[in-house]
Amino acid sequence: MKSRLIASLALGAALVVTTTGCSMIAPQATTIQYAAAEGVNVPDSGPIEVRNAFIVATDDGSEGNFIAALINDTDLSHTLSIQVGEGSSKITETVRVPARTTLSLGADEEPLLLTDLDAVPGTVILGYFESDGTGSPIVDIPVLDGELDYLAPLVP
16 A cells, blocks of 8 residues: 555656656746837847837838837937948938937837838838947848738828
8 A cells, every 4th residue: 555655656746747847948938038019129229229110111112111119218318320221222310319218209209201211011121220339230120011000100
């Protein structure tokens, strides 16, 4: 009787260890950072954080509105330089972000109109962001159209 009890306890312990052991070595999905929306989060853009950046463009891709959340958690006002495209078709714009402020371009604030864009919806365009001498890696910014109801008002 005693050996049956020990065997069942050992079997139960082995079952618990084998069914929960995978969680000890497998990556946890909740710890992986990602953009949960259409846009892209931009790493290492300096004191200004760029979140959910994307462009809503016209059908021919000649113009587009740059949409993003620009976050300044510092005690000083900073300027963000935004470069979109490459070569001779590169577009550069700047946005001043006050201290301790989040600018939501396309929501609370007017979106940033990019003319001579040359990027049709459904593609990506290269983007580079810099504030106070700190620049981000080059990121692919998605170019969308106004087909979805909530994006339709954002088409230039």
